Amino acid sequence: MSQIVTLTTDFGRESIYVAQMKGVLLGINPHVTIVDVTHEIPPQDIQTGAWILRQVVPTFPRGSVHLAVVDPGVGTDRPCLCADLDGRYLIAPDNGLITYLAEVLPVRAIVRLENPAYRLPSVSATFHGRDVMAPAAAWLTLGVALDQLGPAHSGPAKLPVELTPALSDRQIRGTVVFVDRFGNLITNIEKQCLPIGRNITVTIGGQRISGLARTYGERTPGELVALINSLGYVEIAIVNGNAAQQMGLGVGTPVVINW
Amino acid sequence: MSQIVTLTTDFGRESIYVAQMKGVLLGINPHVTIVDVTHEIPPQDIQTGAWILRQVVPTFPRGSVHLAVVDPGVGTDRPCLCADLDGRYLIAPDNGLITYLAEVLPVRAIVRLENPAYRLPSVSATFHGRDVMAPAAAWLTLGVALDQLGPAHSGPAKLPVELTPALSDRQIRGTVVFVDRFGNLITNIEKQCLPIGRNITVTIGGQRISGLARTYGERTPGELVALINSLGYVEIAIVNGNAAQQMGLGVGTPVVINW
Amino acid sequence: MSQIVTLTTDFGRESIYVAQMKGVLLGINPHVTIVDVTHEIPPQDIQTGAWILRQVVPTFPRGSVHLAVVDPGVGTDRPCLCADLDGRYLIAPDNGLITYLAEVLPVRAIVRLENPAYRLPSVSATFHGRDVMAPAAAWLTLGVALDQLGPAHSGPAKLPVELTPALSDRQIRGTVVFVDRFGNLITNIEKQCLPIGRNITVTIGGQRISGLARTYGERTPGELVALINSLGYVEIAIVNGNAAQQMGLGVGTPVVINW
Numbered sequence: 001m002s003q004i005v006t007l008t009t010d011f012g013r014e015s016i017y018v019a020q021m022k023g024v025l026l027g028i029n030p031h032v033t034i035v036d037v038t039h040e041i042p043p044q045d046i047q048t049g050a051w052i053l054r055q056v057v058p059t060f061p062r063g064s065v066h067l068a069v070v071d072p073g074v075g076t077d078r079p080c081l082c083a084d085l086d087g088r089y090l091i092a093p094d095n096g097l098i099t100y101l102a103e104v105l106p107v108r109a110i111v112r113l114e115n116p117a118y119r120l121p122s123v124s125a126t127f128h129g130r131d132v133m134a135p136a137a138a139w140l141t142l143g144v145a146l147d148q149l150g151p152a153h154s155g156p157a158k159l160p161v162e163l164t165p166a167l168s169d170r171q172i173r174g175t176v177v178f179v180d181r182f183g184n185l186i187t188n189i190e191k192q193c194l195p196i197g198r199n200i201t202v203t204i205g206g207q208r209i210s211g212l213a214r215t216y217g218e219r220t221p222g223e224l225v226a227l228i229n230s231l232g233y234v235e236i237a238i239v240n241g242n243a244a245q246q247m248g249l250g251v252g253t254p255v256v257i258n259w
Numbered sequence: 260m261s262q263i264v265t266l267t268t269d270f271g272r273e274s275i276y277v278a279q280m281k282g283v284l285l286g287i288n289p290h291v292t293i294v295d296v297t298h299e300i301p302p303q304d305i306q307t308g309a310w311i312l313r314q315v316v317p318t319f320p321r322g323s324v325h326l327a328v329v330d331p332g333v334g335t336d337r338p339c340l341c342a343d344l345d346g347r348y349l350i351a352p353d354n355g356l357i358t359y360l361a362e363v364l365p366v367r368a369i370v371r372l373e374n375p376a377y378r379l380p381s382v383s384a385t386f387h388g389r390d391v392m393a394p395a396a397a398w399l400t401l402g403v404a405l406d407q408l409g410p411a412h413s414g415p416a417k418l419p420v421e422l423t424p425a426l427s428d429r430q431i432r433g434t435v436v437f438v439d440r441f442g443n444l445i446t447n448i449e450k451q452c453l454p455i456g457r458n459i460t461v462t463i464g465g466q467r468i469s470g471l472a473r474t475y476g477e478r479t480p481g482e483l484v485a486l487i488n489s490l491g492y493v494e495i496a497i498v499n500g501n502a503a504q505q506m507g508l509g510v511g512t513p514v515v516i517n518w
Numbered sequence: 519m520s521q522i523v524t525l526t527t528d529f530g531r532e533s534i535y536v537a538q539m540k541g542v543l544l545g546i547n548p549h550v551t552i553v554d555v556t557h558e559i560p561p562q563d564i565q566t567g568a569w570i571l572r573q574v575v576p577t578f579p580r581g582s583v584h585l586a587v588v589d590p591g592v593g594t595d596r597p598c599l600c601a602d603l604d605g606r607y608l609i610a611p612d613n614g615l616i617t618y619l620a621e622v623l624p625v626r627a628i629v630r631l632e633n634p635a636y637r638l639p640s641v642s643a644t645f646h647g648r649d650v651m652a653p654a655a656a657w658l659t660l661g662v663a664l665d666q667l668g669p670a671h672s673g674p675a676k677l678p679v680e681l682t683p684a685l686s687d688r689q690i691r692g693t694v695v696f697v698d699r700f701g702n703l704i705t706n707i708e709k710q711c712l713p714i715g716r717n718i719t720v721t722i723g724g725q726r727i728s729g730l731a732r733t734y735g736e737r738t739p740g741e742l743v744a745l746i747n748s749l750g751y752v753e754i755a756i757v758n759g760n761a762a763q764q765m766g767l768g769v770g771t772p773v774v775i776n777w
Binding site for chain 2: 555573579746747
Binding site for chain 2: 011017024030034073127
């Protein structure tokens, strides 16, 4: 087991809540290595949280513990879970945050965080991230076994919206799922979905783009381009510009690829 | 002594000044664990800094060193202090940042950071956070004793505004002291102040709220609710909404509880 | 070799790209200490990146590895470099980020990061920060020698704009190069350039300031002052105010000192 715990929340970057979670983690394991993935998930946006986890978790070494707190249902009876995803541990409320990670990593086991020995002595009704999930993460890094944290859980909640684009004969219909700070429009269409050796056309916002650029550097400033980005997805960008602002597009915009 | 040093400043999150403080800390103790509490305290807002320290410091393990730099008086003759608060160490300028922590933790000792052996060789007139306070924090984590850092200090500066609400017969008059990123209005009224087994009414911004909700989840979206939040304070919120924006209220708004 | 790796990028603070770089670093060396200098460099602003590196790198202990990714040329044939600057290691694309550091630290050696053994197995066209530079940084902290990372490189790219102000008889002509979050205007005029024992006049935005203040604290609120700041540069500020906003000035504003 590594000593690494990552944090992915919607608390806001410098929130008191984040600092309290770190205090709890370090109080149980003073040698834990804490990595902030992001605390800027839009409030209660489970969809974005699940997508970010899918991109980030696989880049960390096996044995890392990933703590995700986007938790609009806190205080209801939804359980908090710990899942073993091929040796990566996800700790999160049972609200669908696991959805897209579970598409790419095999789920070996899931438990509910119900063992009081691995919670704080007093559990609030409104902050399970600090009182239930952070302690479980810290104890995992100290070698506590998954099945000590609580009973097995089956059928974790999944999000209704699939990330997978619609494939048909000579066409892929996808969606913009993320806009980065440069205004690049990132779609849910992965490199592997594209035909090999065909000339493709990308249509977005009424504009047609012929073929894929290999890099920004090979095109001229101001040009609208599509390329495979470093996350492995089709991305639409304006070279040295801001595609989202200049085209007035964002998350949810349809993207069609034909060939 | 732990190797943990937390940072709470008004320098702005990614400021050069924060990075320089971390360089100094790691130059003295390469094994220190640095935790950013926040660098987004409103510039020179000692009141907010003191309130955040009160919420965060007690969640960290004993032996941690908490470095707080909100320092409008830098360059004047106000001393920099290190206080032992029941085994937690606060390093801060003597301007009242200790006020609310000292309400909840016993102050065992306070010294002024005057020993040149534990300052940088050259101390600037404008950045004691880097030149005086960061070195003291790093040396503490290496086992230097408190009384080696400088002479004893008595009567640290305290803030004039008390956090304590006014209690009278069947009424508490408090104030909003913090607004979180969800727009929830956090008051200075702690759970312990409330009567047990009485029906209370919370009045804020001309609106009356009957009783306390246990969680957001048990109420309907759009409803105005009061509850005990995870920090232990009465908080006013709109379920799935933003109370601060929708009601036009913020820090300083009076809150009255009757029963 | 220390275990410290600092990160300076234009990816945005909580970006997926930053998290992936941290995953790669920790996957190669789980004991690395990662310090975020900033991820808020304005997109593709090499000038600001180079200036921040100059201020921050020298405050870290020798042996630290500084990873800087402001990389508008990613995907072109510009190499990625690792430079040994008097025992500090800078890893960055060859686009001028080294310029101002190389003015203050002797460059002992520079190599191109071309050894595939110290890159990720698959290198994308658009994210060398994760695929080339982060692995090199992690391997360095594990003791891999500089010359194992790739062949020697000479003549790294330098920025055309010099930071050095123009000195003439009884006059210095400089520029505002940075505005901090308090609105203080930081110039490129270093303390060492100033005459000793002369009465100087600072002119900026049509205003004249007589002499230097030692600290903010010794002047009255609202007063326009010039002083030597904690970075060692002449800085123009309004006491308890925001000089940039109130005077409508910013990066690029000329500053003249006469005596």
